[in-house]
Amino acid sequence: MEWLRRRYGAGPVHLAGFMACAAVAFYALIKVLQESGTKGILFWFAVSVVAWDFIVWPACALVDLLAVRAQQRHQLSRRAVVPWINYVRVPAVISGVLLALFFPLIFRLNNPYYEASTGFNENIYIVNWLVVTGVLFAGSALAYLVRLGRAVRRDRADHERTR
Numbered sequence: 001m002e003w004l005r006r007r008y009g010a011g012p013v014h015l016a017g018f019m020a021c022a023a024v025a026f027y028a029l030i031k032v033l034q035e036s037g038t039k040g041i042l043f044w045f046a047v048s049v050v051a052w053d054f055i056v057w058p059a060c061a062l063v064d065l066l067a068v069r070a071q072q073r074h075q076l077s078r079r080a081v082v083p084w085i086n087y088v089r090v091p092a093v094i095s096g097v098l099l100a101l102f103f104p105l106i107f108r109l110n111n112p113y114y115e116a117s118t119g120f121n122e123n124i125y126i127v128n129w130l131v132v133t134g135v136l137f138a139g140s141a142l143a144y145l146v147r148l149g150r151a152v153r154r155d156r157a158d159h160e161r162t163r
Helices: 002-008 012-032 036-075 083-105 114-120 125-163
Strands: none
Touching: 002 012, 012 036, 012 114, 036 083
């Protein structure tokens, strides 16, 4: 086992998991290449990779950098009891992933036969995404307020004990 750990860098369970994931990915690749729209799939995959690497990831990194700097300024200006940055990051990331997955439906960019072929109307997707985003941010704000309340009570109790 030590030989495997030195050569591979992890244990046999990790190797078995990696091999299983590789097998599933290989199977999916074979199925995709057998389909008639392979060129379209590969085109959208390439466009997605380029868009992610050159547009979305730098924009996310910039927004996160600005949020971290705002958090740091907030900590310098007064004593921050509970950092708020992750209470904004988590719902923003989940909402962003949902937007990325369903943007053609949210922005009504599908072909005109969508409703006829699926029986669903595209109009509800933007409402659903906005509701989910609102619930995510409201839940995160509630969790932040609960944690902030606990921290303030703990600070008051510590302050009372030191008197």
